[in-house]
Amino acid sequence: MKRTVRRAFPLFVLPTLVAFFIGFIVPFIMGVYLSFHKFTVVTNTKFVGLGNYVKMMGDESFIHSLWYTVLFTIVSVITINVFAFIIALFLCKVFKGTRLFRTIFFMPNLIGGIVLGYIWQIILNGILAHWNITLQYDAKYGFWGLIILMNWQQIGYMMIIYIAGIMSVPTELLESAMIDGAGSFERLKSVVIPILRPSITICTFLTLTNGFKLFDQNLALTGGEPAKSSEMLALNIFNTFYGRVGWQGVGQAKAVIFTIIVAAIAFVQLYATRSKEEQM
Amino acid sequence: MAKTKVKSFDPAEKPAKHGWILTLVFSLLSVFFIMPILVVLWNSFKVKSSINLTPFQLPNGKTFVGLENYIRGMQQINFFAAFVNTLTITVLSVAVIILCTSMCGWYIARVNSRGGNLIYFLFAFSMVIPFQMVMYTLSLVANRLGLTTPLGIVPVYLGFGAGLATFMFVGFARSIPLEIEEAAMIDGCGALGIFFRVVLPIMKPTYITVAILETMWIWNDYLLPSLVLQSDYRTIPIAIQYLKGGYGTVDWGAMMAVLILAIVPIIIFYALCQKYIIGGVVAGAVKG
Incomplete structure (x- = not known):
């Protein structure tokens, strides 16, 4: 054949x-x-x-965007996964409406980054208007605004993966743990969470790469304002290519470094998934 | 959706005694969760001067303007054309991607040659490369080859999206037992016959998964089409971004209306194939 x-x-x-x-x-x-x-x-x-790589290292806006992105990624990975996990635990219990609630929480995930950015710009600026400021007033507002936006977008997605994991926990294990006298917190800690490790790995790396590669939401929410201080890596690279004449080579050098970082994360993930599978 | 009896994962958990409290708490949480969309919805009916500073006020006699924002928004960015462009690009690209990459994936899985494995490795490699790495040069290549129309962008999407799609098809094709295909060949089927009569029906779940992942990507994609397409072709995300930048001060009335117009097709799509979307996303996340 x-x-x-x-x-x-x-x-x-x-x-x-x-x-x-x-x-x-x-x-x-x-x-x-x-x-x-x-x-x-x-x-x-x-x-x-x-030369381009040297010039890149001397570009303050690039170094700033690198740290801003790292910090953003750390905070978003933690918040998204903690919230998604807690909601998933609740929505695996027996009460009316769990199916509808899952549907609702997942929905923002389908909306594109540009649309999300403008939805949250109007909401957050409406709130900040009480203090007579806007999202563009200081980088920290753009930062937390983007954290809220990404939580809203991704909690439902991660929740679905956690729910699939929780539902696959064998009932017998939980039953025997119960007979052995494990309370509900102990069952969660010693039975559910260890079995969920593959789901936790997947969600951690998904949120990690999503955070690192974020572009559309960043562009639409603050566009990097004020004065590039809320600019993440991907947007910084874009602005280097298309906003600074003669800097295209530097933009490309930044893109190479960006690629190496993202690829490194992916390889760590591959390694983490593999070694855990071997353990099981 | 089929009604199955909801069961808790934990056997100690009886149908919660105070289940109604959880239902109430989550109902409130859900309303809170969709509030941003509701806020945009009611602001889309308000006069533009009362949106930016007081978005949480419902429209009232003074601020209600009916469909004015919608008419203005649709005219300013030619929303209808953007919608048709987005639909054309998404439908054609997804169709071409699932057809070509499924054939390619099955070939790689079956032939298992050195060349095939090299291609497979390159596909897997391309999956981890962020778009920023190739955005500048890709737009140059697309420009040079004249791939700057809604039709021309289809091969660009096939090329950049080939990695993940082929990867998933190879994975599935490897799990199909060879005997069925061999039987088909003995019955006189060529490669095309085997593929379209035997393999394609078996791979239906993977087709749905890949189609949904690619649809969500391409429909919402902003950067690639904004760099590749000629400036007179706009997709919905490009049109929205243009509405922001094109007129100096932002017309928030038109913006609210256009955001709602952009969300409605997504909600319809979600309502129609919710089961497949959630299933496909989980399958894609676990395999990708």
Whole structure:
């Protein structure tokens, strides 16, 4: 059979492969190449070695956005997962309406980042108006605003993954724990949470990469205001490419570093998932 | 949705004695949770000068303006054209992605050659690369190849989205027992026949999962189309961003109306295939 299938290569693989070269491979290689060059148009590039990377390290707005993103990611990973887990525990109990509540909590996840940004801009500015300030007044308002927005968007998603995990806990285990005299908190701590470790890993890494790569919500909520101080990494890279003439090479160098960080997170995740599977 | 008896995961848990308290608490929490959308909804009927500073006031006799914001918003950004563009791009791209990547994924799973494995590795690699890495160069390539229309962007989406989609199809195709396909070949089916008559029906759940993940991505995508499409083609997210930047001061009345218009199709989509969306998202998260 292998031979019959093999002959079908042009029909089965070629369309995807050609598109993959156009949409990923060629831009990726060009990107790596350009990160070592100075240019404003790609037909006229000058090799500068690590010059772009050096310039990048001296760019305060980049360093600021890096730390801002790291801090944002840490806070959002913790808040989203804690809230999602607590809600999931409650919505696995028996009472009227759990199905409807799950549906409602999941819904914001489907709304795009730009729309989310403007919804929360009007809400948060409405609240801040009591003190005569706006989200753009100080980076800390943009920061917490974005945390609230991301919690609203992602709690439902993580909740669904936690619910699926909780529901798969074998009843017999909980029963025997109960016979052994474990109270409900002990059952949660010693039975449910250990079994949920794969779900916890998945949700942690999903929120981690989502936080790190955040762009649309950042752009729509504050756009980096005031004076770039609420700018996250992805937006900083975008602004370097399209807002500063002659800085395209530096933008590309930033993108390479950004990629290395995101890929590193992904590899740690792969390792974490693998080693846990082996344990089980 | 099928009514199954709700059971708690914990056997010690009886149908809560005070279940109504939980129902009440979560009802309030749910109202609070959807409040942001309700606020935008009622502001979309208010005169634009009373939105920005007092969004929590319901429309009243003085501030109610009917559908004025909707008319103005739709005109300012040509919402209808943006909607058609977004729908065209999403439907075509998703259709092309699931067709091409499922064929490609099945081929890789069955042929298992060195080349196939290399392609598979590259697909997996592309999944972890953030869009910022290729955004600048991708827009140059798309521009050079003239892929800057709602039709032209389809191969761009196929290319950038190929990684995750193919990856999921390869995973599923590997779990299909070979015997069924071999039987089909003995009955005289070629590769195409095996794929469309045997494999495709078996892979239906994966098609639904991938289609839902890709739909949610492409419908809401802002950055890729804003860089690739010519400026006279706008999708809904691009149109909304344009409404913010295009006119100096933001017309919050038009903005509220357009936000509601952008949310309505999503809510309809969610109501129609809620079961598949939630299932697909979980499957995608666990495998991706």
